[in-house]
Amino acid sequence: MKEDTIVCFENVSFSYPSGSLAIESLNVNLPKGKKIALLGGNGAGKSTLMLLLNGILKPSKGQLLYNGESYNYNAKALRTLRSNVGLLFPEPDYQLIAPTVYEEISFGLLNQVKEPEEIRKIIAKVLVDFSLVELKDRPPHQLSTGQKKRLCLAAVLAMEPELIVCDEPAANLDPMYADKIFNYLNTLNKKGKTILIATHDVNQAYEWADFIVILNEGKVLTSGGPETVFNCENTLKQANLKQPTIINIINSLGLDSVNVPRNIDGLNALLKGRLSK
Amino acid sequence: MLIESVYNYKHRLVDAHFLVKIVYVLPAFVLVLISENTAFHGFAFCLIFIACKYIAKVPIFHLLKLFSVPFLFIFIGCFTLLFSFDKIHGIGILDDSYFLGIAIFTKSMALISVMYFFLLTHTISEISKYMYACKVPSLFIELFVLTYKFIYLLSDTAKSMQIAQKCRMGDQQGYLNTVRNYGLLFSMVFRHAMLQTEQLEIAMSARLGSNNFVFVQEKHAYSFMNLLAPILFVLLLITALLLL
Numbered sequence: 001m002k003e004d005t006i007v008c009f010e011n012v013s014f015s016y017p018s019g020s021l022a023i024e025s026l027n028v029n030l031p032k033g034k035k036i037a038l039l040g041g042n043g044a045g046k047s048t049l050m051l052l053l054n055g056i057l058k059p060s061k062g063q064l065l066y067n068g069e070s071y072n073y074n075a076k077a078l079r080t081l082r083s084n085v086g087l088l089f090p091e092p093d094y095q096l097i098a099p100t101v102y103e104e105i106s107f108g109l110l111n112q113v114k115e116p117e118e119i120r121k122i123i124a125k126v127l128v129d130f131s132l133v134e135l136k137d138r139p140p141h142q143l144s145t146g147q148k149k150r151l152c153l154a155a156v157l158a159m160e161p162e163l164i165v166c167d168e169p170a171a172n173l174d175p176m177y178a179d180k181i182f183n184y185l186n187t188l189n190k191k192g193k194t195i196l197i198a199t200h201d202v203n204q205a206y207e208w209a210d211f212i213v214i215l216n217e218g219k220v221l222t223s224g225g226p227e228t229v230f231n232c233e234n235t236l237k238q239a240n241l242k243q244p245t246i247i248n249i250i251n252s253l254g255l256d257s258v259n260v261p262r263n264i265d266g267l268n269a270l271l272k273g274r275l276s277k
Numbered sequence: 278m279l280i281e282s283v284y285n286y287k288h289r290l291v292d293a294h295f296l297v298k299i300v301y302v303l304p305a306f307v308l309v310l311i312s313e314n315t316a317f318h319g320f321a322f323c324l325i326f327i328a329c330k331y332i333a334k335v336p337i338f339h340l341l342k343l344f345s346v347p348f349l350f351i352f353i354g355c356f357t358l359l360f361s362f363d364k365i366h367g368i369g370i371l372d373d374s375y376f377l378g379i380a381i382f383t384k385s386m387a388l389i390s391v392m393y394f395f396l397l398t399h400t401i402s403e404i405s406k407y408m409y410a411c412k413v414p415s416l417f418i419e420l421f422v423l424t425y426k427f428i429y430l431l432s433d434t435a436k437s438m439q440i441a442q443k444c445r446m447g448d449q450q451g452y453l454n455t456v457r458n459y460g461l462l463f464s465m466v467f468r469h470a471m472l473q474t475e476q477l478e479i480a481m482s483a484r485l486g487s488n489n490f491v492f493v494q495e496k497h498a499y500s501f502m503n504l505l506a507p508i509l510f511v512l513l514l515i516t517a518l519l520l521l
Contacts, residue, residue, distance in 0.1 A: 087483040094476035099401035103492035111485035119493045137286050141429040
């Protein structure tokens with residue numbers, strides 16, 4: 001295992017009680033302090049992998065290492081693990097449990113055995129950071145989807161995990177709220193947190209991530225930097241994915257660029273540069 | 278109409294300590310309950326109705342709608358109390374039953390208004406706080422909070438399923454089929470509830486939760502000055518009780 005790895009999957013397999021094999025002999029190192037995108041078609045094993053990361057599921061075979069130490073599944077070790085690995089679910093309604101926004105944020109913190117006064121200070125800060133002050137007395141079920149998602153993220157991040165795992169963070173969100181969520185994630189990454197998202201959106205993953213893992217039928221098809229991973233069209237097809245639009249345009253136009261742009265602005269600059277020549 | 282659909286989260290007591298809020302409600306409730314004075318009940322109803330408008334900041338139209346449901350039930354109940362029947366005189370209204378009907382009607386409406394004021398100025402968390410203070414077993418309080426959450430989850434699920442069923446003309450296949458379809462709908466809603474519970478448990482575990490629904494509430498400071506308004510409110514009620 002490399003030193004800059006936060007979580008290492010060593011030959012991990014997982015089967016559900018029904019017998020279906022969700023993860024099969026999976027080996028992958030998740031780099032520390034990076035923005036990681038987990039891609040794959042439906043049923044590829046993305047959600048199972050995320051539950052394995054948080055210790056909700058225990059592998060049937062193999063082991064996971066967190067900062068070089070093997071996962072331990074006793075109650076005390078799980079508490080430490082779950083304090084370090086925050087998990088954001090795609091459906092906010094299944095994650096929100098408290099009667100008010102304020103109390104929702106307090107739930108995880110209180111379970112970390114913190115003093116109520118200390119918790120109140122953290123909540124006050126989180127409410128401001130996530131623009132939830134106006135909503136603090138509201139019941140979560142009354143909020144809009146975007147606000148609910150923001151609250152879920154706030155509730156997880158209040159616990160200050162080292163690794164933040166988000167399953168479809170932008171699902172059911174309009175582009176403005178999706179951008180907001182990714183801006184939060186970027187800010188956290190700049191503070192040194194490792195962020196892992198599961199998504200189907202190859203364009204988002206290409207633009208945002210530093211490291212890509214592509215899953216197919218519970219196995220890692222490929223992993224690495226976005227430029228390398230997304231260049232291999234056949235591998236993407238195998239995982240029911242498409243090439244990101246930017247790479248597609250560059251390939252279609254026959255533009256051979258050393259530094260393939262990662263976003264629309266970069267593509268515009270490249271095209272303008274070529275047209276002016 | 279649900280209380281929550283008219284609840285104003287910017288009411289005047291939003292930053293008040295829960296003990297300050299209860300000074301408005303508890304004495305009013307006790308005074309209305311022990312008094313047999315219909316004029317006082319009428320006064321209490323009017324005063325609390327005004328409080329619902331200006332303290333809970335609920336528009337009059339919504340308040341009227343809110344009061345209309347219990348009003349209807351209480352009115353029908355009390356109206357039947359007015360009539361007496363015997364073999365000699367037949368059906369008639371006696372003085373006693375007339376006064377009894379009026380007394381029960383005014384008392385009930387006054388109590389309902391106190392209850393509405395309580396619900397329109399308290400969140401579920403504050404109500405659960407009172408329950409903890411009254412030493413209600415935590416299991417019941419958790420059940421109370423969970424029921425509150427699941428009512429909305431289930432009603433949303435049921436609404437979406439009903440729309441999906443209507444889109445496939447599930448409600449236009451004759452009476453028997455409609456009944457059968459609604460039966461299936463309810464069974465699906467409950468199955469969905471089970472799935473949601475499972476998901477909720479996973480989400481709670483991910484945030485280090487066990488099966489305890491324990492939260493931290495915001496702290497509101499209180500001083501004697503904060504108590505002035507509710508004390509004046511109660512004094513007004515006591516004066517009315519003594520004078521009327």
